[in-house]
Amino acid sequence: MYLFIINPRAGGGAAAKVWQAAQETLRERSVSYEALLTGSAETAGAEIARALGRRAGAWTAAVVIGGDGTLHSALGAIAAHGVPLGIVPAGSGNDTARGFGVPLDAPKALEAALAGCAAPADMLRAGSRNTVTAVASGFDAQVAVNVNRSRYKAVCNALRAGRLAYLIGVLHTLATFKPCRARVVCGGEERFFEDVWLASVCNLPSYGGGLRIAPQADSADGLLDVCVVHGIGRWKLLRLFPTLLRGSHVKLPYVTMLRGAEAEIAFERPMPAIGDGEPLPAGPLAVRCEPGALRVLSPPAARAASAADSPRAPGSEKLLRQPAG
Numbered sequence: 001m002y003l004f005i006i007n008p009r010a011g012g013g014a015a016a017k018v019w020q021a022a023q024e025t026l027r028e029r030s031v032s033y034e035a036l037l038t039g040s041a042e043t044a045g046a047e048i049a050r051a052l053g054r055r056a057g058a059w060t061a062a063v064v065i066g067g068d069g070t071l072h073s074a075l076g077a078i079a080a081h082g083v084p085l086g087i088v089p090a091g092s093g094n095d096t097a098r099g100f101g102v103p104l105d106a107p108k109a110l111e112a113a114l115a116g117c118a119a120p121a122d123m124l125r126a127g128s129r130n131t132v133t134a135v136a137s138g139f140d141a142q143v144a145v146n147v148n149r150s151r152y153k154a155v156c157n158a159l160r161a162g163r164l165a166y167l168i169g170v171l172h173t174l175a176t177f178k179p180c181r182a183r184v185v186c187g188g189e190e191r192f193f194e195d196v197w198l199a200s201v202c203n204l205p206s207y208g209g210g211l212r213i214a215p216q217a218d219s220a221d222g223l224l225d226v227c228v229v230h231g232i233g234r235w236k237l238l239r240l241f242p243t244l245l246r247g248s249h250v251k252l253p254y255v256t257m258l259r260g261a262e263a264e265i266a267f268e269r270p271m272p273a274i275g276d277g278e279p280l281p282a283g284p285l286a287v288r289c290e291p292g293a294l295r296v297l298s299p300p301a302a303r304a305a306s307a308a309d310s311p312r313a314p315g316s317e318k319l320l321r322q323p324a325g
């Protein structure tokens, strides 16, 4: 028995259409399922926990149809019940699906969920909030806050150009954001950085609609990857963005990558923070990696490819790159 969790609002209504098409496939295949259309991010956790609790032990998987925000709202309940997580991307960013090698094409993603190949995956915990892609603070969190509040997100979603909304958000935020000093602790080491634009704690390589902020991040290594961008001006930051699509920014002198089981980030001034693109409470961040807290259904080929893409040096807590100066 599958539990399908649907946020009909995700992707500007795309999730509702994906769910309509998915039901036909499920009927054709005689798959037994229950559907839960969640009402809001705030109530989704309790709704999902209730549904999973009603048939504890009987679920093959819980399949989320929505974007990264919908997945974020479902993580706690799914992890607590130990049920495999299936992902059918129907949002604008879809970085969770991307990170697990789940096809971005909804019918193919449904195939992958039904094929039933589950592998353990880490989750991030910041206070009482669970996150699977990244906890981001600073510029990129401000971009997400601005994009989520914007009208252009709805327009881009309607045009099926979710990535474009984030690009517009970057330009919009660049005009007003002011970097500041920050303290970052990772792998037991305390560091101070000047003029910090962003400090992000990643479990998966990308967020923000395919920006590869932590290209080496591996959701199965029990570690989190921190990316700090510091000590540059506005225009240099703008020029950084194309490198984020490839992940080649990690070689730049004003980018510091750290890795550890836990991380703390404290900006000198209040900065917005997001987990999976959703707002987190303001204030200093303390994030820890919860190894193997999830089991995620993804195509076996994708797992093999992501392992090959992410060569890791041995050792559990490592500094990947020293900052300049």
Ligand SMILES: Nc1ncnc2c1ncn2[C@@H]1O[C@H](COP(=O)(O)OP(=O)(O)OP(=O)(O)O)[C@@H](O)[C@H]1O
Residues within 6 Å of the ligand: 006, 007, 008, 009, 010, 011, 012, 038, 039, 040, 041, 044, 066, 067, 068, 069, 070, 071, 073, 074, 090, 091, 092, 093, 094, 095, 148, 276, 277
């Ligand atoms: N389980 C849920 N049920 C109903 N509404 C939700 C749920 N989870 C989140 N939401 C709300 O719906 C909005 C859109 O959902 P979601 O973030 O999944 O899609 P998106 O923003 O289109 O895509 P992405 O997050 O991948 O960019 C969220 O920002 C949040 O306000």
